[in-house]
Amino acid sequence: MEQQTFYYDNKIVRLFLNATLLWGVVAFLYGLLLALQLAFPVFNLGMEYSTFGRIRPIHTNAAIFAFVGNAIFAGAYYSMQRVLKTRMFSDLLSKINFWGWQLIIVLAALTLTLGMTTSKEYAELEWPIDILIAIVWVVFGWNMFGTIYKRRVKHIYVAIWFYIASFVAVAVLHIVNSLEVPVTLFKSYSVFAGVQDGLVQWWYGHNAVAFFLTTPFLGLMYYFLPKAANRPVFSYKLSIIHFWTLVFLYIWAGPHHLLYSSLPDWAQTLGVVFSVMLIAPSWGGMLNGLLTLRGVWDKVRENPILKFMAVAVTAYGMSTLEGPMLSLKSVNAISHFTDWTIAHVHIGAMGWNGFLTFGMAYWLIPRMYDTKLYSIKLANFHFWLGTLGILFYAIPLYWAAFTQTLMWKEFNADGMLAYPNFLETVTQIMPMYYTRIVGGTLFLLGMVVMLYNLIKTAYSGKFIAEEMASAPAREVISSSRVAGETVHSWLERRPTPFYILIALAVLVGGIVEIVPMIAIKSNVATIATVTPYTPLELQGRDVYISEGCVNCHSQLVRPFRSETERYGEYSKAGETVYDHPFLFGSRRIGPDLARTGVVGGKMYKNATWHYNHLQNPQALNAQSNMPPYPWLIESDVDVSLTEAKVRAMMSLGVPYTEDEAKMANDLYMNQANLITASLKESGINVEPTKKIVALIAYLHRLGKDITMSKQADGTTTNADSNTDKTAQQ
């Protein structure tokens, strides 16, 4: 058969790889800054742009979408060309994919710094950027499908399947979770509210982990691990089973665990079975990776690339065992809102994503520059720095999580909370936060060592921008099944039904899940006393969102006695029906704020207290690690938007009247004047349009509606029939 000569495009791979390394440094630096801020609040640097609440989403977005995202593209663009024996479909699309993605990252960093955020985790970016992401993602898919179409081989290697599944799933997740109503160019409200918004967000959040951090990296693993070990993958059949089981099961996993937690026993058992089932394909994949190294363990000992990859695959196995465990309700009751989650994700991010990326970079650069790695010693040194970094990061956090959760839940002999002051539980884990800084520093140092090593390597060689290759053209066979051909080989000769199958496997879970999500809206018991936020409170809520308070404060009191004792009545879904977006939060670095506005409640503080506290928390509690927010006193709310915001809410079904919309700013000023008047009594002079006034109004609203319902009927609670659900925890 005729041999064809063609060229692989290494330039695009190098671009993405450089971006990976650059953004990696940025992501790690931001992470280190966060670690410093939690231990020493001065590192909030006294500017609104650099407080914890704003830096945290930049760190997570940089780590996920900039560092890991570029690594996915680098690895996919390299491996796709080679296993399909063709250049990428279109150099132009490759370039649009690259520059578009970098533009998104820069815009993300800018807008998040400026406090433009939707506050939904890993989906913080505002709507114009969301649209840009969708476009660039489609460009990537287009380029990939075009490349598959013009391939010279018959079989599509399993790594590509993982890329295809990732493409489909991320597209769907991103679009559904980003549905929002714009108010201005950089402000929007989620179309979902409260509990429903929370469900959509966690469906997205869980699967972003699955289909952005896991499946594409499995594709990379199935290509680069065999390459680095110079051995075929242990079992190809296992890799296929791994693929189908994983893509089918993963999408169910997030809300699944919510589903079963208090359903009847038989259903709970089923839920556990499902969680356990997800361990099977994950561990099948891990074993397939590790067993690929069998017979070359002597090489693993001396080859740092294989070392990085072996640890990466092991970390994948650890996280995927821990994940299902964390979703068991008894474990979740103690792990949720603590540093356990943070430790868990970092085993995945630093170990699995980080180490696989490092291994890939050490493997790629010498090859693309036709040279040898500058220093194996330095690479080994990096390996140890990285490994120690992960250990010094994760172990203290597990310790901190257990310490804090036990303190939260401890009662003394009189049946009172043993540590009623939340801050005590923060102070207790400070030593762990210092140790974490060491871990982060080691990890970052390792990265710097790698950069030096790779730059030296690049200088010692010559970049092969166009790598020559040759392969026979693909045979053209009729599209119907040839006699004797298995279903499988027929399928892969004709990729379209294959795509459809993959899409089905991914989507079926999504579709069946969406049904209860929609059903839940009509099932949320409405509470008569819950009314929409006043215009002032609405603006205050947006200040809260913009400053990223949700990154430290939850607004979700769980039905445990340890929580109702500390905060007040547990949260009801009906309270959040006007919350576009929801603000449950995921980590309690500070106390829960859902009951902050309950006058006479455990959490209530007056306006003066909030004013002083927000201005300088350390002045009230020297050990607090909450950042000071003095600029909230200086800067004004943009009241020209008040009416537009109210109207945007109306378009989402929030029952404001036409008059309320028209007089939004009058209502705003009336309420603000009351607050400034009460502040004046304490000798504080502040104008009613300042951000702090709106924020105080919002804080004073939290939980208030529930107490109104009590006063109205004189019963403890009519809001919910599930009062007796308060667990004895």
Place this chain on the structure above:
Amino acid sequence: MRFLSQYYQEIEGIEIYPIIVLLLFMTSFFLMLYVILRTDKKQTDMYSRIPLDDNNSEFEQNNF
């Protein structure tokens, strides 16, 4: 997140979901298993060598 579950409980017919899921999963899983196990081992061994089959084997020395 546990507080959400009580609202799930109130959705009519929610118990059917896990059963649908389980059936769906089991059917597709066994179908897949059947197809894969029937695939010729020689063929999958060949597939598993795809990443190694570069025609630039001069790179395959141990130049990490």
